[in-house]
Amino acid sequence: MPDSIHKKTKNTWGIQRAKTTYGIAGWGNRYFDINDQGEVVAKVNQEGKAQSVSLMEIVQGMQDRELQMPVLLRIENILDQSICDINETFKKVIEKEKYQNIFRGVYPIKVNQQAQIVEEIAHFGKQYNHGFEVGSKPEMIAALASIESFDSLIICNGYKDQEFIELGLQAIKLGCQCFFVIETLTELPIIIERSKAMGIQPYIGVRVKMTSAVSGHWNSTSGDRSVFGLTASQLIQVVDTLKACDMLDRLQLLHCHLGSQIPSIGDIRGGVVEACRYYTDLSKEGAPLGYIDLGGGLAVDYTGAQSSSGQSRNYSLQEYCEDIVDTIKTTLSKEQLQHPVIITESGRATVAYTSILLFNILDVSQYEITEIPPAKVGEHELIQNMREILSYLKPQRVQECYNDAHFYRKEILELFKRGQIDLRMRAVAERLYLSILQKINGVLQTMCRIPAELKGLSESLADIYYGNFSLFQSLPDSWAIDQLFPIMPIHRLAEQPTRHAVLADITCDCDGKIERFIADHDYDATLPLHALKEGEEYYLGVFLVGAYQETLGDLHNLFGDTNVVSVRLNENSSFEFVKEVHGDTIADVLSYVEFEPKQMQSSFRNKVESAVRSGRISAKERQEIINTFNGSMQGYTYYERELLSVSDEVKQNKAKQDASAIFTEDKDIEGKALPKSAVAKYI
């Protein structure tokens, strides 16, 4: 990190700068902010009163309860507020536009199936008759068990077998409005046969295949290539079949789903126009439609850029509702059709904001050499040559200096291999090389045009911060589809961050790192962070992780589910822990991969016992060994350490390690240079 950048900005750092640096106003959607103490706060609006709580206070509460990091923090009121926002906004727009029907939201369970989420949606959503969209039998069962109002809808998508259909018909018998959305022609005869046999009138919908193509990251399967939905001729077949059984009056709903995370409002409007065309013609065919279901797609602005790029959106919730209501109203009024109930199946936008992944930093490796090792008499000529470079380093010769440094380093490595330079000399050369790169980087910052080959230099000199989490378990989309999530420190924000870093997780997989971060209207290869303070934890939060992350995660390196904590913010800005779920123990994850912990314990015990028999250990030692093993089995899979005080000034006075001394391997700046054994010795 070049000094020049610090100097320019040193005097102007403040909370406002922190807000723009991490873009919190953009992606925070009014739920997150930074307080005057430099801590991230979560905010909700309850009955017109804004409540806010610092995430650090919540972290302190976790410490008091001895809950170890990483933790998935859920803030229940944020979920409530999302449901309230979508229902209230549609309601207001409908009133304003004098639309002649109502809005009914449903939550697609697949987006986050956790019981706590589903139950809270059912509970809070009751006042709005917010229902569920289900795509499988287990989701159907979850919906039936959770739903609190039978005026809410249950929309059944996906492939439905007889059992699925019977469940739905029983629900209808109970008074629930449960729609079967026909996705393939095979399910229609089962619905007809079962409903006749059981004497229950089904609610039927049809899912149409949309041809409107949608831009964005998630939508390569939208349009004609979609695997879902009925073609025009299949729709006609459904109509004819229902007519023949005298059941066309049961066809009441038209369903379409353009895709998830639709960044552009133009695409949404285009989709609604197409849906209305189907709606009109199916009505003309005699189907007494009364519901139009537009599926999901309402995007989350992960970058806060308000743009039509894939990880953002170029519209507000208000605009989304206005465009839908207005398009349906104008299109169908022209056809003299009555306005249908509008249904949307927003998943991502409903649950993304509620969850935050919190973790601590275990260690840092820095590629920064503060002092150039002093010259020694009799130093090898190549090392002397390397030292020389600094004497001719200036903008005009920056590429040449870089080439020279590279060349001498290579030569020195060769000599080391042949035994002509010893390890100590090699270490000196390494430090010299790095300090030269740093100086070169400093010079580059003063130049308007940076030579192409040197463009990535600043990133490759960035620190690596090792975070106590598994990307594969907690942020699978970050790995699988390069999804960006807002990431930032949740404290110390009144203080200027002086480091630029990439993040690595604690799996030993070189894909377990994050090297793209949200920055001003774009993304950046590094994240500004604070230097670690000795004996004090440094906490980062990954925000907007409530949608699609929680059950996609895998057991890479057998890191399991994290601890989960749900809090509810109260009036007067206090909060309570409403639920805590302990993450997987080591025994849990082992049993997921078919080990049997009990059997493992007994086979280990036998080994230890035979060591006693052979006289290698005493019976007392035997017990210690067994206790350690069994204790571990019940432990957390992540890095556990003595809990440190969050805010108190540190009382520990262990000697601070020179972080650069870690730097002993053959250097590979691009890769993960640090062996994991070095992790976490910083504190």
Ligand SMILES: *Cc1c(COP(=O)(O)O)cnc(C)c1O
């Ligand atoms: C996945 C899915 C949704 C949810 O989409 P979001 O973009 O997350 O709101 C809604 N409906 C159907 C049919 C889906 O498959």
